[in-house]
Amino acid sequence: MKDRIIGLIVNPLAGVGGKLGFKGSDGAYGIRALMMGADLVAPRRARVFLESLDNELAGKGMEVRLLLPPGRMGESVAREAGRLRAVKVEAVPCVDPRIWPTTAHDTIRCARTIENEVDLLVFAGGDGTARDILNAVDMRLPVLGIPSGVKVYSGVFAVNPRSAARVVTAFLEGRVRLEERPVVDVDEEEFRRDRLVLRTFGKLLVPVAEGVVESTKTLAGGEGLEDIARFFAEELYRDCTLYILGPGRTVARIAEYLGVRKTLLGVDAVHNKKLVGKDLDEKAIIELIEKHPRTVIVLSPIGGQGFILGRGNQQLSPRVVRKVGKEGIVVVSDPEKLRSLGRLRVDTGDDDVDRMMRGYIRVLIGYGKWKMVRIE
Structure with missing residues (x-):
């Protein structure tokens, strides 16, 4: 049986502006949040995912190869997770680990570098990161998000990092169905003007297990x-x-x-x-x-x-x-x-x-x- 391989890409700036009340962390807003001393969110949530996945797989006697970028976009997160028994980590030189802060271009470059090597691509970020992944791989392989952004409106995310680990385990066991799910994001400038304008940018192929993968945000009718x-x-x-x-x-x-x-x-x-x-x-x-x-x-x-x-x-x-x-x-x-x-x-x-x-x-x-x- 051939080795199963998953990819993991972390957008380290995703969600960094959340506690500051920022309406997103893209571009200058992420830099501003860092300058104000905000804690990084996505690396911590990616670490929870990795630790949970390792426990899930080790309990089933399974192993998986994990390809990820160097530095804060992946390898350092795996290092902080400690000793992994069932997840075999391999860094792929898709970005200079000395670059900080990282950008959307780095996410896209790394996704395109590893897409032909993996069975499933997992990313930690929000809707902006989902758009970057869509730009990079479209529907050429299954993708799953670890929710880590200020905005998580797209239907491509697990409910939380531990749920993401369960979905990946089910994927490796062949117990999921693949669905085309929309990548939805808001116009951040309109968002900051207190207007909610949602746009669908495309679809990703997502492994879905009932109750542990989110639906897309909807705007309710306002009854009552x-x-x-x-x-x-x-x-x-x-x-x-x-x-x-x-x-x-x-x-x-x-x-x-x-x-x-x-x-x-x-x-x-x-x-x-x-x-x-x-x-x-x-x-x-x-x-x-x-x-x-x-x-x-x-x-x-x-x-x-x-x-x-x-x-x-x-x-x-x-x-x-x-x-x-x-x-x-x-x-x-x-x-x-x-x-x-x-x-x-x-x-x-x-x-x-x-x-x-x-x-x-x-x-x-x-x-x-x-x-x-x-x-x-």
Whole structure:
């Protein structure tokens, strides 16, 4: 039986601007995030993937060859993962490891270098990285994303790094189906102007295992939005409480009923029906929480995916969630969106916080109407 070979490419800048409230990490925004001392996200999540994959394969008595770029785009991540028993690492000289920061051109070059050598190409990044991979390999081989970006709207990603390891294992065992999945991204300039404009750039061939590969983000119809916002303002709102309002149309409508105008895609803060923070980053959110005795975070799930934390709102970090607690989180959703989802998800990058959030939570779906929904 011939060796099975997978490729791994890490976009080390992916997601770096999330906690800072940036709407992406492409180009100058990634550089700015680095200059502000932001932590690298994608290498850490790629390391979790590698460690999980090694455990999965070792438990089954399987081995796989892993081709990856040198330096921060792959080899250093494998080195940090420690001793791998079932994953045999080979660096491919597709980029100068001394180059920092890396660019989209480096991702494309490395993908084209290894595409004819691998059975499956895995990448750590967000929608911008998915576009680079599409540019490089199109649908010539199967591709799977480890979600690591600020924006993860495309349908080519596993739910989280450990899920990605399970998908790869299933792929190696021949237990997945291959589907053409859209690569979707937003216009980042429009995004930064608080307008959500989604575009489909093409399709990638993705190994799909039920429940562990994401769907593409969808924009819901807004059924019940007025009733949700009115009930929140009339019955749930309390003076002397700090409200941290997450992204989305439903939450923005709640803000309007409270007499303030919030950013559609940012995280804002309201106290005594006054806007006290706009488009906040993690640090500013924590400072506000520490000034107020009671805080409530208001969230709405991403259509088509169900994430309430870890996608497009990374400034609501594990540290923020710990300070507020699950009991301080209110989830709102129009019933049409919730029916299509069936469940909610979290992926904060912190296992303890994710475990704290799992289980059931009440979701406001209309005027005085609640539904118990499971968080996975």
